[in-house]
Amino acid sequence: MKIVLKPLSNPEDITQDLVGGRRKLYESLKEAESAVEEIIENVKDRGDAALREYTERFDGCRLTTFRVPPEDLERAFRETPEELKAAIAFSARNIRSFHEAQKMTSFFLERRSSILGELVRPLRRVACYIPGGRFAYPSSCLMTVIPAQIAGVQEIALLTPPRKDGSAHREVLAAAFFLGVQEVYRVGGAQAIAAACFGTESIPPVEKIVGPGNIYVTAAKKRLQGIVGIDGLAGPSEVAIIADHSAPPEWVALDLLAQAEHDPLATSVLFSPSEALLLEVKKHLEREIANAPSSFGQTQPLFLYQVEDLEVALAAVNLLAPEHVEVMTKDPLALLPRLQKGGAIFLGPYAPVALGDYGYGPNHVLPTWGTAVFSSPLSVRDFYTFSSFIFPSPHDPTLEYETYAHLAREEGLFFHRRSLLARVGKKLLTDIEREWERT
Structure with missing residues (x-):
C-alpha cells in the first residue's frame, strides 16, 4: 500500500488526488448499472424463478425457499455466544436512545378560524x-x-445474501430475532433490490429500501429510485482526520487503517499542521501494514497532508464532504461549528469511527462519495411521509381568493382562476370570465 506524505497549501488541490477517484467510481457505477439492468428485468418478469437462478450463479447455492423459518431465527439467537448477545443488546440500547430523539409528530396551526397543518405518518x-x-x-x-x-x-x-451452504449469517439472524424481526429473506445483490421493489411470489414489495451494499446493490437502487424509495447511494468508505500535535500518532494511524480495511477503494486522509505528527503517523502506518492480516487488501493510497494551519484543513474537509470526519486537536469543539460538510463527526481522541460503527448512538449508514454535501445519515426521518393539509373557514379574513386569482391569471391558468373565484360569488366570476375572453 502506498503512503503519500505531501504539503497542501491550497485546499482545492486535493481534487487532483481524491475527487479524481470519485470520477472513477462514477464510471464504475455506470458499468454496474448496465450489468444489473438484465437482472432487474428478469426478477420483475419472472419473480422467484429468476431469484433462484441468480442465487445459484452469484452465491453458489440452490434454494427452494428464501424466507428464513422463525425457528431458525430463534435457534440462531440461542446458539449465539452470550458475549455477542450482550454486545448486541448494549449497542441496541444506545442506538435506540439516540434515535428516539429523532421522532417527529404532526403539527396543527390555527389561522383565525382556519386550521392548517402537517401530518407525519410512518411508512407501512x-x-x-x-x-x-x-x-x-x-x-x-x-x-x-x-x-x-x-x-x-x-x-x-x-x-441478506446466503452463504454457499444456503444459510444466512447466524449473527445477523440473531440480531433480527433480538429486535423482533420475523421476516428475513436469504437473497442478496441486485436481485434482492429488484425483488423488494417489484415483489415476487414469496417476497411482497416494499415502499422503501435502506441499507448499504456493494456496487451492484447501489447500482440497482439507483436504477429503481423513483419506483421505490431508497435511503441513498452507498459507496466505499471515507474518513478525513484533522489532527494537531496533541493527537496520539498511533491512534491516528489505526483510525486511518480501520476505514481502509472496509473496501479496497476506501479513502483515508489526514490533515495536520504538525510535521512531527505526520512523520510519526507514517511510521506507525508502515509498521501496522507490514503486520496486517492477509485479508487487508487496500489498494487506494493513504494521503497525509501537511497544512499551514487548521483553516486549510477545515476548508479541505468541507470541500471533500467525507462520510466520516475525525477531529483530534486540543480544542475539537471549537472546530465543530465550522465543519459544514460531513456525514458523521467524531470529536476528540476517544472517538474513533469504529465507536460509531458499532452502536455508540448515531447511525452508521452514512452518505459517501461526497454526497454529504446534500444528504444525511439514515435516521428515523427516513421512515416517515409528510402530508400538509388545510381546512379554511369561510369566515377567515385572510382567505383572499381574489388575490390568489391574480397569480393564476398571471400564470395563464384559466380554470385555476375560475376555481378560486367560484368561491366568492357568481357575479364576480362572470365578470372575470368576460374580462378573460376580451384578452
Whole structure:
C-alpha cells in the first residue's frame, strides 16, 4: 500500500488526488448499472424463478425457499455466544436512545378560524438490506431496523445474501430475532433490490429500501429510485482526520487503517499542521501494514497532508464532504461549528469511527462519495411521509381568493382562476370570465 506524505497549501488541490477517484467510481457505477439492468428485468418478469437462478450463479447455492423459518431465527439467537448477545443488546440500547430523539409528530396551526397543518405518518412496509460476504454485519441490522421501529413502520423485511451452504449469517439472524424481526429473506445483490421493489411470489414489495451494499446493490437502487424509495447511494468508505500535535500518532494511524480495511477503494486522509505528527503517523502506518492480516487488501493510497494551519484543513474537509470526519486537536469543539460538510463527526481522541460503527448512538449508514454535501445519515426521518393539509373557514379574513386569482391569471391558468373565484360569488366570476375572453 502506498503512503503519500505531501504539503497542501491550497485546499482545492486535493481534487487532483481524491475527487479524481470519485470520477472513477462514477464510471464504475455506470458499468454496474448496465450489468444489473438484465437482472432487474428478469426478477420483475419472472419473480422467484429468476431469484433462484441468480442465487445459484452469484452465491453458489440452490434454494427452494428464501424466507428464513422463525425457528431458525430463534435457534440462531440461542446458539449465539452470550458475549455477542450482550454486545448486541448494549449497542441496541444506545442506538435506540439516540434515535428516539429523532421522532417527529404532526403539527396543527390555527389561522383565525382556519386550521392548517402537517401530518407525519410512518411508512407501512420497508426492506433493510444487510450485506453478506466473508463477514457478518449484525450492526447493520441494528442500524437499519431500529430507526424504522421507532418511526412506527408496521412491516420490516430483512434481505441478506446466503452463504454457499444456503444459510444466512447466524449473527445477523440473531440480531433480527433480538429486535423482533420475523421476516428475513436469504437473497442478496441486485436481485434482492429488484425483488423488494417489484415483489415476487414469496417476497411482497416494499415502499422503501435502506441499507448499504456493494456496487451492484447501489447500482440497482439507483436504477429503481423513483419506483421505490431508497435511503441513498452507498459507496466505499471515507474518513478525513484533522489532527494537531496533541493527537496520539498511533491512534491516528489505526483510525486511518480501520476505514481502509472496509473496501479496497476506501479513502483515508489526514490533515495536520504538525510535521512531527505526520512523520510519526507514517511510521506507525508502515509498521501496522507490514503486520496486517492477509485479508487487508487496500489498494487506494493513504494521503497525509501537511497544512499551514487548521483553516486549510477545515476548508479541505468541507470541500471533500467525507462520510466520516475525525477531529483530534486540543480544542475539537471549537472546530465543530465550522465543519459544514460531513456525514458523521467524531470529536476528540476517544472517538474513533469504529465507536460509531458499532452502536455508540448515531447511525452508521452514512452518505459517501461526497454526497454529504446534500444528504444525511439514515435516521428515523427516513421512515416517515409528510402530508400538509388545510381546512379554511369561510369566515377567515385572510382567505383572499381574489388575490390568489391574480397569480393564476398571471400564470395563464384559466380554470385555476375560475376555481378560486367560484368561491366568492357568481357575479364576480362572470365578470372575470368576460374580462378573460376580451384578452
